[in-house]
Amino acid sequence: MSEVLFYHLERQTLEDVLPTLLEKTLARDWRAVVQLTDEERLDALDRHLWTYRDDSFLPHGSIRDGNAAHQPVWLTTGEDNPNGAEVRFLGDRAEPTRVEDYARVVLLFSADDEVAVASARRLWKPLKAAGHACTYWQQSAAGRWEQKG
Template structure:
């Protein structure tokens, strides 16, 4: 199965600003989502942030520690698990996933101001392309929107 893989190049706003907006769009489309952070500490920081990122919006989410992970519309993890049977998986903070095929869409968000993260994103792009997945590259605009570049 071919997975649609999107690369989002953060340039002008941090992950904490961009991720909630992308997750809201997923929920509007009734997509079940998993977000994989690079480590448990970052997962926990995102967990706290998603509760308070906006006074106008709410993102229902949880982690393994919250219980009932299979019922979470957005599941936060630092592992390769998928207990909520997500169709969409976000990869943040240089997290890596060996098998993309269980997902309809995988989204890599990477910090374009971090040379190491940029280099890893390029390597991931090459590997994902070689695996035959459909790739799209989006670059963040100054206003925080996204411009399709490839």
């Protein structure tokens, strides 16, 4: 079964948190797919991943770039996994399908989005019941991620 991590974004945005999680994923020699629900938001994330830090960038691509099999991080609004990713990141209310196809699925949801929070709560029970190892992560006042569930 897969690990399913729920990241409750209360102090930071997706753009703040995702690059670090992607770096950790790539450090494990895993590939990733990032799924969002809106093309404009995906384009903004695409630009952000090239410039989020002065001394680094995250190699990635999308359907516009092609060569999916060579992309360590694939950006999409669909359910595709053309780079053979082991980890799927879902943001902006994207919901997981075929969780069992991944070693890890990471749901990132903003505390400011009541619909996204409700969706994450709704997804927890059936994923846990299906045998997936679900964990809930929340950021402490000091900014560290703490496992809560």
